[in-house]
Amino acid sequence: MSKRPPIEVKIVDLLQDGKQEAMSLIYDNYGAVLFGLCVRMMPSREDAEEVFQEAMIKIWRYAQSYDADKARLYTWMMNIMRNACIDQIRKNDRRPQIQDVETHVYKVDAVHQSNLPVDHIGLEKELEKLRPEDRKVLELAYFQGFTQGEIAKKLNVPLGTVKTRARKAISELKRFLARDIGS
Numbered sequence: 001m002s003k004r005p006p007i008e009v010k011i012v013d014l015l016q017d018g019k020q021e022a023m024s025l026i027y028d029n030y031g032a033v034l035f036g037l038c039v040r041m042m043p044s045r046e047d048a049e050e051v052f053q054e055a056m057i058k059i060w061r062y063a064q065s066y067d068a069d070k071a072r073l074y075t076w077m078m079n080i081m082r083n084a085c086i087d088q089i090r091k092n093d094r095r096p097q098i099q100d101v102e103t104h105v106y107k108v109d110a111v112h113q114s115n116l117p118v119d120h121i122g123l124e125k126e127l128e129k130l131r132p133e134d135r136k137v138l139e140l141a142y143f144q145g146f147t148q149g150e151i152a153k154k155l156n157v158p159l160g161t162v163k164t165r166a167r168k169a170i171s172e173l174k175r176f177l178a179r180d181i182g183s
Contacts, residue, residue, distance in 0.1 A: 008073045015063035023060060030074060034081050041085035041144060047092075048085075055084035086145035126176045134169035137162055 004012075007029055014022035026034075038048035038055070058080050066076055127135055140146040140154065148166065152159045 004068065004072065012066065012068060012073055015060070015066065018063075022063070023056065026056070026059065026077070030077060034077060037078060037081050037143070038085055041082070042088065047088065051084050051088050052081070054088075055081045058084065082142065082145070089145050126173055129176055130169050130172055134165045134172070137165040138169040138173075141166060 007025065011022050011025045011029070014025065034055070035048065035052050038052045039045060042048040042051055059077055062080070066073065070076075071079075127138070130138070136155070137151055140151045141148065146154065148162045149159060152162045155162070
């Protein structure tokens with residue numbers, strides 16, 4: 001695994017020592033992108049704010065379960081946020097309207113651009129390299145919480161096609177990112 005950024009190491013150490021300063025550092029360094037995910041996934045800003053706060057509490061509560069050998073802190077926190085959004089959407093049995101294919105979860109207000117972690121920068125550009133039909137499946141599954149069966153119905157394609165597109169999109173993203181970081 002690549003070397004972790006110093007701020008990530010500091011946050012992990014503070015989290016695992018139960019120091020509340022860790023939460024301030026998470027808000028300052030990752031809050032914009034984490035909240036941006038909630039805003040894009042949830043049907044209203046109010047819902048996004050509620051889920052964001054609940055997910056931040058989960059990050060605090062489950063800090064001891066974080067394993068740096070399995071995932072970057074950023075990835076771990078994004079998964080907690082995404083799963084909290086999906087849980088709330090399913091609980092409310094509400095889905096956000098499917099937006100145009102060109103809308104991506106990683107678009108964040110310019111005001112917050114300086115707070116974005118390094119491993120976030122350029123992801124939108126990588127998503128744009130995918131075939132539109134593959135990118136659409138990825139966006140519906142990962143950023144809007146649809147199951148593969150639901151995606152098949154929404155897009156009016158066979159389930160096998162959705163699975164293939166998802167696998168292909170993830171594989172392509174890994175290839176693009178590995179090439180960009182020189183792995």
